[in-house]
Amino acid sequence: MDGPKIFKNREALDPSFIPDELPHRDAEIEQIAGLTACALKGDVPPNFLCYGMTGTGKTATIRYVSQKLAQYCDSNPPWWIYINCNVVSTPYRVLAHIYNTISGKEKIPPTGLPKDIIFKKLLGLLDLYIKTNVCFLVLDEIDILIEKKGGNEILYDLTRLNENLDVCRANVIGISNKLKFKEFLDPRVKSSLGQEELVFHPYNANELSDILEKRAKVAFQEGVINEGVIKLCAGLAAKEHGDSRKALQLLRKAGEHSERNQRAFISESDVNKAQQDIEKDHVVEYILGMPLQSQLTLTAIYLMRKFSKENIITSGDIYEIHLELANKLTNTKLLTKRRISDYINELALAGIITANTRSLGHYGRTKIITLDIDISLIEKVLSQVKHISMADLLNYKPLLLQTDKVKIKNNVFKKLL
DNA sequence: TATCCACAGGAAATCAGGGTGT
DNA sequence: ACACCCTGATTTCCTGTGGATA
Numbered sequence: 001m002d003g004p005k006i007f008k009n010r011e012a013l014d015p016s017f018i019p020d021e022l023p024h025r026d027a028e029i030e031q032i033a034g035l036t037a038c039a040l041k042g043d044v045p046p047n048f049l050c051y052g053m054t055g056t057g058k059t060a061t062i063r064y065v066s067q068k069l070a071q072y073c074d075s076n077p078p079w080w081i082y083i084n085c086n087v088v089s090t091p092y093r094v095l096a097h098i099y100n101t102i103s104g105k106e107k108i109p110p111t112g113l114p115k116d117i118i119f120k121k122l123l124g125l126l127d128l129y130i131k132t133n134v135c136f137l138v139l140d141e142i143d144i145l146i147e148k149k150g151g152n153e154i155l156y157d158l159t160r161l162n163e164n165l166d167v168c169r170a171n172v173i174g175i176s177n178k179l180k181f182k183e184f185l186d187p188r189v190k191s192s193l194g195q196e197e198l199v200f201h202p203y204n205a206n207e208l209s210d211i212l213e214k215r216a217k218v219a220f221q222e223g224v225i226n227e228g229v230i231k232l233c234a235g236l237a238a239k240e241h242g243d244s245r246k247a248l249q250l251l252r253k254a255g256e257h258s259e260r261n262q263r264a265f266i267s268e269s270d271v272n273k274a275q276q277d278i279e280k281d282h283v284v285e286y287i288l289g290m291p292l293q294s295q296l297t298l299t300a301i302y303l304m305r306k307f308s309k310e311n312i313i314t315s316g317d318i319y320e321i322h323l324e325l326a327n328k329l330t331n332t333k334l335l336t337k338r339r340i341s342d343y344i345n346e347l348a349l350a351g352i353i354t355a356n357t358r359s360l361g362h363y364g365r366t367k368i369i370t371l372d373i374d375i376s377l378i379e380k381v382l383s384q385v386k387h388i389s390m391a392d393l394l395n396y397k398p399l400l401l402q403t404d405k406v407k408i409k410n411n412v413f414k415k416l417l
Numbered sequence: 418t419a420t421c422c423a424c425a426g427g428a429a430a431t432c433a434g435g436g437t438g439t
Numbered sequence: 440a441c442a443c444c445c446t447g448a449t450t451t452c453c454t455g456t457g458g459a460t461a
Contacts, residue, residue, distance in 0.1 A: 089446095091445095092445055092446080111444075111445050112444060114444055293448095336451085338425090341425065341426070342449095345426090357425065359424095361459025362421070362423095362459045364421085365423060365457065366424055
């Protein structure tokens with residue numbers, strides 16, 4: 001409270017913040033405007049797709065264009081409905097979300113109704129509310145929707161909305177950060193959704209600097225930040241596929257760090273500290289957010305490392321230890337090998353462990369697991385897990401490790417590897 | 418060279434928990 | 440009360456497989 005004031009407007013560093021101008025996205029803005037502006041004349045714009053890695057400004061650009069478009073028409077601006085498929089993650093909920101957004105009330109319950117009923121209701125609503133106008137449905141992270149069952153169907157339905165509408169025109173815009181997601185698209189959807197495509201290229205370090213500079217002016221007090229700090233943030237983020245979100249996050253964290261230390265300006269060491277923090281925060285948050293069973297899987301790996309530093313960890317071992325741990329807890333189901341296998345994959349995907357499938361000849365095929373994160377951090381995080389018995393588990397030596405069964409196996413494996 | 422281990426991982430089925438309208 | 444809906448987590452069933460060993 002007493003320290004010097006660093007931030008002027010912290011929100012400007014938020015990923016959802018839409019600045020007054022978007023540097024280095026002129027071409028994209030023009031393209032999107034070109035595709036959508038005909039809505040103002042009452043024409044039907046084409047559906048289209050936007051590709052690009054995280055933090056390349058896809059969502060921001062579309063939001064930006066939608067704002068500008070609204071400025072250019074005095075009556076009946078087009079509707080823009082944003083749907084983040086990561087949050088609104090099932091076909092049912094997509095429909096419900098669209099309906100509820102338009103009606104402005106929670107008319108559709110979160111579950112219970114058949115999909116086709118909602119679809120019919122939605123058609124009626126669109127014609128009723130959005131008279132002689134266009135409704136843009138922006139599906140962010142559309143790839144997540146596709147991977148689920150029924151994802152293709154719902155997209156098909158959405159792209160066909162117009163055939164069932166009398167007055168209103170609906171239009172689908174898909175945003176994806178996976179370039180290859182089109183492979184999973186149903187051919188019928190592909191042809192109607194992929195009428196136009198635009199690719200957002202990653203920002204380079206200089207472009208990121210420009211972006212940060214503009215935002216920093218809004219976000220920080222005078223004299224808090226210098227060019228070196230911005231360059232450093234931009235450089236670090238440029239290494240990570242030019243992710244502007246990462247760059248902004250770095251800047252914000254660095255600001256918070258210097259604020260905590262009651263300094264009136266941000267130094268480059270604040271940025272470096274921020275870089276470390278971000279990685280750590282990510283892991284901590286992820287682990288604490290996992291379901292208990294997944295946490296148990298991680299605990300199993302942790303214990304294996306803790307009590308036998310030398311041993312090679314295989315998926316079979318983890319399964320057995322997981323079983324043991326789950327048995328010690330009440331109200332915990334015993335899972336199958338199949339499920340544990342998936343949990344291990346998820347941990348690997350999150351970058352917490354590495355799991356390489358190896359064949360050990362007569363000793364079968366298995367995953368060789370290594371911990372990618374400092375074991376002390378794992379211990380610290382797991383001890384924060386809100387479960388009465390978790391603390392006990394962290395000091396429990398699994399039966400499996402009390403025999404020399406593992407040791408014998410381990411010796412054989414070591415020779416093979 | 419055939420065998421066979423100990424799983425990997427896809428697909429479909431099942432279950433439980435949260436709902437609906439009639 | 441009843442028939443039926445949607446979802447997410449998990450199980451069941453299954454086929455596939457790299458390479459040391461007999």
